[in-house]
Amino acid sequence: MSEKLKKTMKINIGPQHPSTHGVLRLVLELDGEVIKSTEPIVGYLHRGMEKMAENMTYFQYLPTVDRIDYLSSFFCAEAFVSSVEKALKIEVPQKAQYMRVMLMELNRIASHLLWLGTFMLDLGASSPFFYCFREREVILNLFEDLTGARMMYNFHTFGGVKKDFQAHFFEKLDKFMLDFPKKVDEYEAIITKNPVFLKRAYGIGVLNKKTALAYAITGPNLRASGVTLDFRKQSPYLIYDKVEFDVPNRKFGDSWSRYFVRVQEMKESLKIVKQCADWLQQNKNEDYNLGIRPVALKVPVGMYVSNVESPRGLLSCVLVADGSEKPVRVKWRTGSFYAVQVLPNLIQNHKMSDLMTIFGSLDVILPEVDR
Amino acid sequence: MDVLYSYYLEYFQSFGINEAWAILLWYAMTFAIVAVLLIGVVLVLVLVERKLLALFTVRKGPNRVGFWGCLQTVADAIKLLFKEDIIPDKADKFLFWIAPILVFAPVMAVWGLIPWDSRFCIFNSIVGVLLFMAILTFPTFGILLAGYSSNNKYSLIGAFRACVQTISYEIPLVMSVLSIVVLAQTLNINNIILAQSSNGIFGWNFIPAFVGMVVFFVCAIAQMNRTPFDLPEAESELVCGYNVEYSGMKFAMFFLAEYAETFIISLFMAILFFGGYLSPFGGYIVEQLDINFVTTQFLIYIEQFSWLIIKTAIILFVIIWIRATLPRLRADQLTAFAWKVLLPLSIINFFVVSVIKYMTMGASYV
Secondary structure (H helix, E strand, C coil): CCCCCCCCEEEEECCCCCCCCCCCEEEEEEECCEEEEEEEECCCCCCCHHHHHCCCCHHHHHHHHCCCCCCCHHHHHHHHHHHHHHHHCCCCCHHHHHHHHHHHHHHHHHHHHHHHHHHHHHCCCCHHHHHHHHHHHHHHHHHHHHHCCCCCCCCEECCEECCCCCCCHHHHHHHHHHHHHHHHHHHHHHHCCCHHHHHHHCCCCCCCHHHHHHCCCCCHHHHCCCCCCCHHHHCCCCCCCCCCCCCCCCCCCCHHHHHHHHHHHHHHHHHHHHHHHHHHHHCCCCCCECCCCCCCCCCCCEEEEEEEEECCEEEEEEEEECCCCCCCEEEEECHHHHHHHHHHHHHCCCEHHHHHHHHHHCCCCHHHHHC | CHHHHHHHHHHHHCCCCCHHHHHHHHHHHHHHHHHHHHHHHHHHHHHHHHHHHHHHCCCCCCCCCCHHHCCHHHHHHHHHHHCCCCCCCCCCHHHHHHHHHHHHHHHHHHHHHCCCCCCCCCCCCCCHHHHHHHHHCHHHHHHHHHHHHCCCHHHHHHHHHHHHHHHHHHHHHHHHHHHHHHHHCCCCHHHHHHHCCCCHHHHCCCCCCHHHHHHHHHHHHHHCCCCCCCHHHCCCCCCCHHHCCCCHHHHHHHHHHHHHHHHHHHHHHHHHHCCCCCCCCCCCHHHHCCCCHHHHHHHHHHHHHHHHHHHHHHHHHHHHHHHHHCCCCCHHHHHHHHHHHHHHHHHHHHHHHHHHHHHHHHHHHC
């Protein structure tokens, strides 16, 4: 057969395609509507986050860390801050730990809400998108009250957090905690058993246990494939061993399972937020900061690793320090990067429409991939 | 209508001008009325849809331009008029230019077949239903040409999907309309309405042909390319499908055609299954009021028109409601649904309706 009569068609999805969530380019080889091969091309958003660290002091680098994953800024800040804290061998005050955990879990809910909205938009349903943004708005308002920012919070600091709660914070939070479970039930009512959604997501893009482990997938994607691995339980950091929560998981590993695990995770996160809020309201007058000053923070020689369970899986920061004011090397390990790697494997021989389902269900954030 | 036409011809000839010109002018006037009506309906429908979608998704919708945002769609239309008309460099220029017209013209043509009340129908054909179904298959052709001539892979896939979808859904649609033809024993749209006029709401066709109504409704949504069957322009997959490369007024033609088609199919459904301009109470409300004969006759037409619009509005509301609720199906699931579920259902419905008709009419039916 000559080159002209080749049966397949090459098509570029992205970088500006509405469902590539940022700037991913996928070169698809289509046979009719069936995807024969996929080549993800990343790097359209590369900002040199790792290289940047080598020319900055620790305090200068801290605000930029929030940009690594703009939907879960608290987690990135936590990973970097805790690696430095490990190096300095300091114990963060307990109130700061509770505050961090509470904010991170709220951030996880916000991140999952945005994922749910965009995932449903990828499938063509517009209403859940607006519903999810309505709830996310409440969380962002809480964050804005506390930190003054809606996305890049810059709230963590070495040895604690920057500020204490304002007067009315807990009133708003209580209202949110009361409302939110009802809202999650609403989403489940409109999505979980929706026949069209089931047809589109059930059994689509099955990521089996073996492949998931081989590709180092973490987070909800892995837990949907039957592995109960959660770093909050596995190696508890901060006060995660003091709060009670379950790790939702599914066995099958299809798009529907990934959806289900995330929705359940929102409920579990809310449980943690409730426990933290109770503790914080009882211990209002404790210290929230060790008071490490920005001038001349020198980190002892060595390599320090800190692991955080972010909404997109294991987020770890590897810090190499040489005793000066600037790090020698900072390496980030992000969950989305591995999800993009496994994508060609998952969508092979699926229809083109399934690409959006599978890619959406993996919850890939491109800034996190490109860094 | 015929009376009006003969009056018109007499009046025109009293000036001593050739009859051919009179006929030409008559058609020009009808065309103008239909065009103005169509654009007006589309503008209102777009605004109402945006408002309703805003209601379903807890937002406000347009509320700045004019009172209640009522001039928003007018402003949008003016914006579209002034937009630059871009033709891609390597597109097939002639086909690219003619495609929106091929989509728009048939939708406009079927407006003439609708009986708005018991008198006013621009073209009262004895094969109205057949004509309606035949003309409404034409836009697919335009969409296919648009997708092919744009020289864009997204457009091409969108056009193919549109083609597959329309052809699959055409068959159950026609089958369900056929059951109505059996019930009414006529192909004339006006007579189909009159056949339902026996005892109010219980005489309407949706009672014997309930399954047919459901099938018709699903197929109609697929015909108008709306969620959950909006695959030809799935914005999250194909960016915008067959009309990616179209801009300005050419895009507006596709848009107008789609909304006009939505309205017209809803009208058609109200006519076929819900008695068109008939009142659900059997008699008309204005007949109860004790007014003089001429005024009552005039008011009856207005009431008939209102019933038709109310029924259509309810159907449109359901369609928009569905759009706000459901995600989109996949192309192969969509065709499978048409062939494996809707087609058998419509055939069963046809069979049941035929049996009912035979039972009620007895041997005279054969």
